[in-house]
Amino acid sequence: MLKMYDFAAIERKWQSRWERDRLYRTADASEKPKYYSMDMFAYPSGDLHVGHAKNYSLGDAVARMMRMLGYNVLHPMGWDAFGLPAENAAIDRGIDPAVWTTENILNMRRQMRLMGTSFDWSREIATCEPEYYRWNQWLFLRLYERGLAYKREAPVNWCPHDRTVLANEQVIAGRCWRCDHLVERRNLSQWFLRITAYADRLLRDLDRLAGWPDRTRTMQRNWIGRSEGVAVKFAVEGLDVPIEVFTTRADTIYGATFLAVAPEHPIVPSLRAGTSADRAVAIDRFAAELSSKSELERTSLMEKQGVFTGAYAIHPLSRERVPIWLANYVLAEYGGGALMGVPAHDERDFDFATKNEIPIVQVILPDTAEAAAPLDASFTEDGRLIASDAFSEMSSGRAREAIAARLAEMGAGEPRVTYKLRDWLISRQRYWGTPIPIVYCDACGEVAVPDDQLPILLPPREHATGEGSPLGSIPEFVNTTCPKCGGPARRETDTMDTFFESSWYYLRYLDPHNDRMPWDPQRAAHWMPIDQYIGGAEHAVLHLLYSRFFYKFFHDEGWVAGGDEPIERLFHQGMVLRDSEKMSKSRGNVVGIDDTAERHGVDAMRLFLMYVTPPEETSNWTDAGISGRVRLLNRIWRACEPHFGVPASDAIAPDAQDDSDKALLRAVNLVAKSAVDETMTRRFHYNTTIAKLDELVNLMTAASSQAPSPALQYAVRTLPIIIAPFAPHIAEELWERLGNKTSVHLERYLEPDTRALTVDEITLVVQINGKVRARIPAPAGVTEEEALALALADPNVRSHLDGKEPRKRIYVPGKLLNLVA
């Protein structure tokens, strides 16, 4: 007799057999209902660790459960294969990024197979392959045709370490999301995608995403940042062009004592031209000082600063002269880069006005105040208007409408909705990405590359240097001919943000080898939306927002049918820590897949990762913890071993003969019920399912020392089915040794039997004044009167009643009797 089941041999055996039998290939046509179950694809960084394993174990359990519950499950995997780490590794070690990436993919694919995942590898994709990125280029051209991709000069985030620009979403607290360096600000001509055109739909449709975590929806809502207000035109003395400002507080307009514009505002040159030489110098100096400062430096880190331009605007309602300032706290890219300063009712304006000795005029009184008193801070809440001509005495709410209407009448203002969301900057000055399919011709200007010239292949790496835009240093790549006039032309040398690829990869899985279209719309109509998407919360405003944007575009183009949201249900798994710290190579605390598989087996690893915490929580890896799961698997093996080779009598659950039989049958069904419930409610707390499995195995171990009963035989025969989604290898081996010829993973999951789950004896809890005083065994159908009689017969209950008559009685059938004395 083996002391330990031979997990290494068993796991190897079944992995190769599954592959040989193509067990996890998904047919597009099926009688069964479709279920698209997707894990976020992997960045090929080199090695998988148990943090990845937690993610894929969960996704795999869900996919396997749904298959066994009768769904046609699509469960693919692929590689987010473009990106900077490959390029940096290439620079550091002198290898081609393509080679580095391919080697990593090979290794990680091996590790994913080693984990016993049930991915359909026939649909595998890698975004760095021309077969994939040509459709990136194709999609870019469609966006370009619709005016949703455009190039413009703008102040952008530049990471000096990674030597590229970044999208707004990729700057975390002023730092690069990848390398954590402070970003700088540069004015560069860059490619953007017009995600702001979808801002309203992206916001509104969040309400429909009931299957998404609230916090993710909240993050997206805040990121989109919709504000309703008024765009107000202030005429400028001596100029034909007015300054337009955006405000959500039109009710405070009579308190506007200055205008503030960003140094980048287009009116600044005109203002500079009309001012004194001294002031012009001050303006230049101020603008120059700010131009290289990142938004973080300009905002959070700096005091409010400004220079007076010498120019004045005319207040549209009061007709008073209002000084125009340049200010560092005005964002160039929001609200038109200009604001009206109302120091009495805005904290920032108050701060600025105080520093620059600008008058503070109070126009809103708190509802509780009688008269205006000098302010030592701004009052930013709603109240009642004063010193506002005809609008005085109105409430803030009414005044906002009335003033907006008045401004509209005068042609000096109009309602405006503004978003914090900015267009998605997709240019990257890096090599390892999708070339943007545009050429520049001296005669024709910016020209889109025709579809039949796609893909524009990434040239071999050896010609590119690490400096500047790498593609720009390869003349063979840059120099081309204009598709329109045939004259000499230069290619765009920027590559695309890798989030472009990941915004649509879920559609390519549906049709991975199509060479005429990125995907067949009919397949999209069949498989979309993704029923269950599992991945980290760190993509809440990146990948998950961009994907929604792309899908809405696809929907508008008619390339997908049904709704315009790609993801029905979303689940964020938690991280895995080691010694309460994030695993990283530099800390040397990485727990690898290979090592863990070798020492404990992957079934034990999968069970541990699902058992240690609910999947959305952060878990801690411990060696003691996994040995508990190894122990469980050994106990399962030993409980089943005496039944190996014994022909199965029949597949029907036997009638329980005695209490221990009943308990055993009930335990079997409790595991199944938990597994089914956790799957169908999408809670995925399989930790509780596995705890119930422990209880079952405890009972089976106890029953093994008795004479074999039909209930135990039934439990043994059923066990492989109920553990199959969680420990797929041992399940298969037990299944085979118990005499079955086909894969356990093709079986139908055990349908929980209500009859087996019901108990006929309960523990009646008797409380006196809400405190438990007795626990009395009672028949399940015990009536209130019977329960009372049982309770009153209990000595402890009697002593606590102390001869008193219960005033009140609360009875919860089959559970509890509370007597109030």
Place this chain on the structure above:
RNA sequence: GCCCAGAUGGCGGAAUUGGUAGACGCGCUGGUUUCAGGUACCAGUGGUGGCAACACCGUGGGGGUUCGAGUCCCUUUCUGGGCACCA
């Protein structure tokens, strides 16, 4: 500063609808088997008191609703996450 989530034994966690708090596992203690070892088996394990029956206390702190609160309400502390001059 604003928004969101959380706090339960020595540890991870369970308690899905207000109804037996601590399931299950880890660890620890005692025992069995074994030449020995443990990744085997059995039993015990929230705190205090008690031989015991049992009693009291106990789900971050304080208050409340209720026959009854880990669960609901108010308040407060701490931890984690997100946003952060967005006019």
